[in-house]
Amino acid sequence: xxxxxxxxxxxxxxxxxxxxxxxxxxxxxxxxxxxxxxxxxxxxxxxxxxxxxxxxxxxxxxxxxxxxxxxxxxxxxxxxxxxxxxxxxxxxxxxxxxxxxxxxxxxxxxxxxxxxxxxxxxxxxxxxxxxxxxxxxxxxxxxxxxxxxxxxxxxxxxxxxxxxxxxxxxxxxxxxxxxxxxxxxxxxxxxxxxxxxxxxxxxxxxxxxxxxxxxxxxxxxxxxxxxxxxxx
Amino acid sequence: xxxxxxxxxxxxxxxxxxxxxxxxxxxxxxxxxxxxxxxxxxxxxxxxxxxxxxxxxxxxxxxxxxxxxxxxxxxxxxxxxxxxxxxxxxxxxxxxxxxxxxxxxxxxxxxxxxxxxxxxxxxxxxxxxxxxxxxxxxxxxxxxxxxxxxxxxxxxxxxxxxxxxxxxxxxxxxxxxxxxxxxxxxxxxxxxxxxxxxxx
Amino acid sequence: xxxxxxxxxxxxxxxxxxxxxxxxxxxxxxxxxxxxxxxxxxxxxxxxxxxxxxxxxxxxxxxxxxxxxxxxxxxxxxxxxxxxxxxxxxxxxxxxxxxxxxxxxxxxxxxxxxxxxxxxxxxxxxxxxxxxxxxxxxxxxxxxxxxxxxxxxxxxxxxxxxxxxxxxxxxxxxxxxxxxxxxxxxxxxxxxxxxxxxxxxxxxxxxxxxxxxxxxxxxxxxxxxxxxxxxxxxxxxxxxxxxxxxxxxx
Amino acid sequence: xxxxxxxxxxxxxxxxxxxxxxxxxxxxxxxxxxxxxxxxxxxxxxxxxxxxx
Numbered sequence: 001x002x003x004x005x006x007x008x009x010x011x012x013x014x015x016x017x018x019x020x021x022x023x024x025x026x027x028x029x030x031x032x033x034x035x036x037x038x039x040x041x042x043x044x045x046x047x048x049x050x051x052x053x054x055x056x057x058x059x060x061x062x063x064x065x066x067x068x069x070x071x072x073x074x075x076x077x078x079x080x081x082x083x084x085x086x087x088x089x090x091x092x093x094x095x096x097x098x099x100x101x102x103x104x105x106x107x108x109x110x111x112x113x114x115x116x117x118x119x120x121x122x123x124x125x126x127x128x129x130x131x132x133x134x135x136x137x138x139x140x141x142x143x144x145x146x147x148x149x150x151x152x153x154x155x156x157x158x159x160x161x162x163x164x165x166x167x168x169x170x171x172x173x174x175x176x177x178x179x180x181x182x183x184x185x186x187x188x189x190x191x192x193x194x195x196x197x198x199x200x201x202x203x204x205x206x207x208x209x210x211x212x213x214x215x216x217x218x219x220x221x222x223x224x225x226x227x228x229x230x231x232x
Numbered sequence: 233x234x235x236x237x238x239x240x241x242x243x244x245x246x247x248x249x250x251x252x253x254x255x256x257x258x259x260x261x262x263x264x265x266x267x268x269x270x271x272x273x274x275x276x277x278x279x280x281x282x283x284x285x286x287x288x289x290x291x292x293x294x295x296x297x298x299x300x301x302x303x304x305x306x307x308x309x310x311x312x313x314x315x316x317x318x319x320x321x322x323x324x325x326x327x328x329x330x331x332x333x334x335x336x337x338x339x340x341x342x343x344x345x346x347x348x349x350x351x352x353x354x355x356x357x358x359x360x361x362x363x364x365x366x367x368x369x370x371x372x373x374x375x376x377x378x379x380x381x382x383x384x385x386x387x388x389x390x391x392x393x394x395x396x397x398x399x400x401x402x403x404x405x406x407x408x409x410x411x412x413x414x415x416x417x418x419x420x421x422x423x424x425x426x427x428x429x430x431x432x
Numbered sequence: 433x434x435x436x437x438x439x440x441x442x443x444x445x446x447x448x449x450x451x452x453x454x455x456x457x458x459x460x461x462x463x464x465x466x467x468x469x470x471x472x473x474x475x476x477x478x479x480x481x482x483x484x485x486x487x488x489x490x491x492x493x494x495x496x497x498x499x500x501x502x503x504x505x506x507x508x509x510x511x512x513x514x515x516x517x518x519x520x521x522x523x524x525x526x527x528x529x530x531x532x533x534x535x536x537x538x539x540x541x542x543x544x545x546x547x548x549x550x551x552x553x554x555x556x557x558x559x560x561x562x563x564x565x566x567x568x569x570x571x572x573x574x575x576x577x578x579x580x581x582x583x584x585x586x587x588x589x590x591x592x593x594x595x596x597x598x599x600x601x602x603x604x605x606x607x608x609x610x611x612x613x614x615x616x617x618x619x620x621x622x623x624x625x626x627x628x629x630x631x632x633x634x635x636x637x638x639x640x641x642x643x644x645x646x647x648x649x650x651x652x653x654x655x656x657x658x659x660x661x662x663x664x665x666x667x668x669x670x671x672x673x674x675x676x677x678x679x680x681x682x
Numbered sequence: 683x684x685x686x687x688x689x690x691x692x693x694x695x696x697x698x699x700x701x702x703x704x705x706x707x708x709x710x711x712x713x714x715x716x717x718x719x720x721x722x723x724x725x726x727x728x729x730x731x732x733x734x735x
Contacts, residue, residue, distance in 0.1 A: 017332030021318070021325075028320045028357075089314025096280050097333035098306035158598055162591050166581045175577045176595060179570040180602050183609035190613055207612075211605065222598050225514075229590040232283045469699065485691040491702040531709060538705045542698040549694055652709050659717040666724045675721075675728045 014099030015107045022111035032080065033115050037123055040073035044127045055132060062131030063141065063192035069127075070120050070145055071152065071185055075174055077116040078156040081108065082164040082227065091164075091231050101227060106220040109157040117149030133196070140195045140205075147208035148188040154212075154219035155180050161226035183211060233257050234279075234381060234412065239288035241271070241278055248274055252288070254430060256414065258380065259407050264416040266432030272416035273313065275432065276385045279414065280310050292381075306334060309377035311384040315370045319359035323350065323369055326358055330373055337378035348372055348398065363390040368398075375402060382406060382413040441520040443661050444670040450654045457654065461647030468641035476634045488546040490638055494645035496539035496561065499568055500603075502532030502649070506575070507600035510593035520657075522589035523664060525596060526579065527656035531649065533572035539565050560614040564607050571599050585664060 026033055047065045051057050085091040094104050121142050128138045159177035163169045191204025233256065240250035248271035256262050264272045277283050279290065281301060290297040292304045317326040330336065345351040348368045353361055361369070367390050374382055382403070388396045403413050439445060472490035479486035506528045513521035543562045544554050557563060578595055582588035665671050 014332050017329065021321070021329050021332070024325065025318060025320055084318070087314075088319065089312050089316035090318060091316075092277075092282065092312050092314070093310070093316040093333060095282055096305050096308055096310050098302060098335065099332060100302065155598075158594070162578060162595055163581070168581060172577055172581050175570075176574040179567055179574055179606075180598065182567050183602070183605050186609045186613045203612075207609070214605075218598075218601065222594055226591065226594050228282075229587060229594065232584075232587055473695070473699070483691055485694060487691075487695045488698045491698050495702070534705050534709055538702060541701055545694050545698050545701075549691055648706060652706075652713060655710075655713045655717065659713065659720055662717070662724070663720045666720075666727075671724060672728055672731075675725050679725070679729075 011099065011103050014097075014103050015110075018094075018099075018104050018107035019111040019114070022108055023114060026111070026115040032077070033119055036073040036077040036116055037119055039076055040069050040120060040123070041127055043069035043072055044130075048130075059132050059196070062128065062133050063137075063196060064189050065131065066124060066128060066141060067145075067148075067185055067189035067192070070124070070149065071178075071181060073120060074116060074149060074152045074156060075177060077112070078160045078177070079170050079173060081112055081157060081160040082230075083169075086164045086231065091227065095228065095231060101224040102220045105157065105161070105223040105227060109153050109220065109223065112157065113150055113153035117145075117153050120149060121145045137192060137196045140201050141192045143201075143205060144188040144191050144208055147205065147212050148184045150212045151184050151208070151215045152181055154215040154223075155184075157223045158219055158226055161223045161230060164227070164230045166230075184208070187211070233291075233293060234414075235291045236279075237289050237291075239278075239290065240286045241274060241283075242286045243271070243274055247286075249432060252430065254428065256412050256428070258410040258412055260412055260428060261403065261407060262412075262414045262428045262430065264414065264430050264432060265418065267418060270432040272418075272432055273385055275430075276312075276383060276414070276416050280308065280383055281305065307379050308381045308383060309334060309374050309379040311370050311374060311382070311387055313385050313389075315366045317358045317366065317369060320357055322355055322357055323361070324354050326369065327372060327376060330376060335378040336376055339375055341376070344372055344375055364392060364395060367391055368395060371399065371402060374406075380411045382411060384413065384415045386416055386418070388417070441518050443520065443665045443668075444674075446520055447658055447661055447665075447674075450658045454651050454654050457647045458651035461644050461651060464640050464644030465648065468637040468644055471633075471637035472641065476637055479634075482550065485546060485549050486634075488542055490641050492539060492542040492546060493638060494642045495535045495542060496565060497642055498645055498649055499532055499536035499539050499565065501646075502528050502535060503568065503571070503596075503600065503603060505653075506532060507596045510596040513589060514593045514597070519589075519664065520661065522593065523657050523660040524653070525593065526589070527653060527660045529572060529576050529579070531652055531656065533569065533576065535649075536565055536569045536572060540569060558614055560607075560610045563614065564610045567606050567610070568603070571603070575599065 044065055047061060048058055051061065082091065085094070095101060097104065124142060124145055125138050128141055133141065156173075156177050159173050159180070162176060163173045166172060187204045187207045191201050191208070194204065195201045235253075235255040237253050239252040241248045252275075254262065264275055266272050274283065278285050281297060281304065292300070292307065295303070297304045318329075321329075327341075342351060345354065348371055350361075350365060350368050350372065353365060358366065358369075367387075371387075374384075384399075384403075387399050391399065403415070407413060440449075468490060472487055476487070478484045506525045509521040509524040509528070512518055513525060540562065543559070543565065547556050547559070547562075548554055555562070575592055575595055579588050579592045582591055662671065
C-alpha cells in the first residue's frame with residue numbers, strides 16, 4: 001500500500017467529481033434551485049408595484065431592478081452552499097482528502113453557479129420583458145448576468161465559507177459579501193442601462209469578464225482557507 | 233510510520249495536553265482512551281490535520297505532515313463522529329464519491345457490502361438508513377480506501393454486538409496487512425495485536 | 433534579524449514598550465493638529481471658489497486618508513498574522529478596524545456637511561469619493577461583524593484575516609468602478625480641478641494636519657493594541673506577575 | 683468675530699472641526715475605558731486565584 005497508487009484521483013477528476021455530486025444533490029432537491037428563482041421574480045415584481053405602472057419609469061429602472069434582484073437571489077442561494085457539508089461531516093472528509101481543498105472548493109463554486117447563476121441568466125429574459133426591455137438589450141442583460149454571476153458565485157463562496165457554522169449566518173453573509181459585490185453590480189447594471197440608452201457595451205463587458213477571471217483565480221484559494229478555518 | 237513529538241493542543245482557553253509523544257509503526261494499533269470531554273476527538277482532529285497543534289511535530293514516513301499534507305491525506309481514511317454522507321444520495325452514490333477524495337483499493341465491492349450486511353440497502357437514500365447501518369457504510373469506506381492509516385473516532389457507537397465484532401475483525405485484517413490504526417474509545421477493547429495506549 | 437522581530441513582537445515586550453512610546457506620538461500629534469487647526473481656520477486665505485467652506489478639507493482629507501490607510505494596515509497585518517503566525521499582527525488588525533470605521537464615518541460626515549453649502553444637498557451620489565467611502569464603511573462593518581460573530585479569538589483572527597485580504601484586493605477595484613460609475617454623470621468633487629495651484633499658506637496646514645492625524649492615530653492604535661494584547665494574554669504568567677507587581681506598588 | 687463666523691459657512695466649518703475633535707476624544711476615551719475594564723477583570727481573577735493558593 002503506497003500513497004502513489006495508480007487509482008489515485010487526479011485534479012480534474014476531483015473537480016468534476018465534486019461538481020457532479022453537488023449537481024446530483026440539486027437534482028434530488030429541485031426546491032434549492034427553484035426558490036432563488038421565485039425570489040428573483042418576486043423581488044423584480046415588487047418594484048413596479050411600488051413605483052407604479054408608468055411605462056417610462058419601468059423602462060428606465062429595468063436594468064437596475066433586474067440586477068439588484070439577481071444579486072439578492074444569488075445571496076439567498078449562497079447560504080446553503082457549505083451548510084449541509086458542514087453539518088453532516090462531509091466537510092471533514094473533504095478536508096482530509098488527497099484532492100486539494102482548493103480544487104474541491106472550486107468544484108463546489110462551479111456547481112453553485114450552474115444551479116443558481118445559470119438559471120437566473122436563463123429566466124431573466126422573461127422578467128426583463130415585463131419591464132419593456134427590447135430584445136437587443138435583453139441579450140446584453142443576459143451577457144452581463146452570465147459574467148457577473150460567475151464572479152458572484154466565486155466571491156459568495158468565500159463569504160459562505162467564512163460564515164458557515166456561525167449563528168446569525170444569513171445576515172452576516174450579506175454584510176460580508178455585499179460590499180465585495182458592488183463592482184459587479186455597478187458594471188452589470190450600468191452597462192445594460194448604457195445599451196438601453198443607445199451606447200456601446202464593450203467597456204462594461206470587458207470589465208466584467210476581466211473581473212470574473214481575476215476572481216476565479218484567487219477565490220478558490222480564499223474559500224479553501226476559509227473552510228479550513230471555519231471547520232476547526 | 234506516524235510519529236508525534238512533544239505535541240500540545242489548546243482548545244479555546246484550556247490546555248488539553250502537553251508534551252505528548254508517540255510512534256506508530258505498521259501493524260500497530262494506537263488506542264486513545266479517556267472519558268467524555270477529555271479531548272479524544274480534538275486530538276483525533278489534530279492528528280488528521282483539521283486543527284493545528286499548539287506546538288510539536290507530526291511526521292508521516294519521516295516527512296513533517298505540515299510540509300506534505302497531500303501525501304499524508306492520501307494515506308489516511310477517517311471515520312469521524314458524523315459519518316459524512318449525503319442524506320439525499322444513495323449508498324452507492326455516496327461510496328462512489330469516495331473515489332474523488334482518496335485512492336481506492338481493489339476490494340470486491342459487492343462482497344464487502346455483503347460482509348457488512350448492507351448489500352440490500354444499495355439503492356436506498358442514506359436518510360432511510362438507521363444510524364447503525366450508516367456506521368456500517370462508513371466501515372465500507374474504510375475498507376474501500378487504499379490507505380494505510382485508519383483513524384476511527386468511537387467506531388463502536390450505534391453498532392450492535394455483531395457490528396462491534398465486525399469492526400475489530402476489519403481492523404485486525406487491516407493491521408495484518410501492514411496497516412495502522414488509531415482508535416479513540418471510552419471502553420476497553422480486546423485486540424491481540426500490538427496495542428499502544430494514550431490515556432487522556 | 434528574525435530573532436529581533438520575534439523579540440519585538442513578543443507580547444510582554446510590546447506591552448511595556450508601547451506604554452513608553454505612546455506619548456512620543458501623542459504629544460507631537462497634538463501640537464501639529466493644534467497648529468494646523470489655527471492656521472487652517474484663521475491664517476490660510478479663503479478659497480477663490482468655495483470661500484471659507486474649503487476649510488472643511490483640513491479635517492475631511494486627513495480623515496479620508498486615514499480611513500484608506502487603516503484598511504491597508506489592517507490587511508497587511510492580517511496577512512502577516514496569517515502567514516507568519518505572529519499573534520501581535522492579529523491584535524493590530526483587531527484594534528485597527530474600529531478606528532478605521534470611525535475615521536471613515538468622519539470622512540463621510542465632513543464630506544456630507546461640506547456638500548450642503550456647495551451642492552445644496554446633504555448627500556450627493558455623483559461624488560465618487562463619498563460613494564467609495566460609503567462602501568469602505570460597509571467593508572469595515574462586514575469585517576467587524578464577522579469578527580464579532582466568532583467566539584474563539586484565534587479562529588476569529590484567521591477568518592477575519594481572510595476577509596481583510598479579499599477586501600484589500602477589492603478596494604482598488606471598488607474605487608475604479610465607482611469612478612467609472614460617476615463619470616457617466618458630471619459630478620462635483622472635493623478636489624479642485626483646473627484652479628490655480630494651491631497657495632502654500634493653504635497647503636502647509638493640510639500637510640501638518642495629515643501628519644498630525646497620523647501621529648494621533650498611531651497613539652490611539654498603540655493604546656488599543658495594548659489592551660488587545662493584555663486581553664489575549666490574560667491567562668499567561670507575565671500578565672499575572674504584571675498585575676501582582678502593580679498591586680504591590682499601590 | 684468676522685473670522686469666526688466665516689461668512690455663511692461658519693456653522694458648517696465649525697461643525698466639522700468639532701465633530702473631528704469629538705471622534706478623537708471618543709476614540710481615546712473608549713480605548714482607556716476598555717483598557718481599564720480588561721485590566722480590572724484580570725486583576726479580579728488574579729486576586730481570586732491568590733486567595734485560593
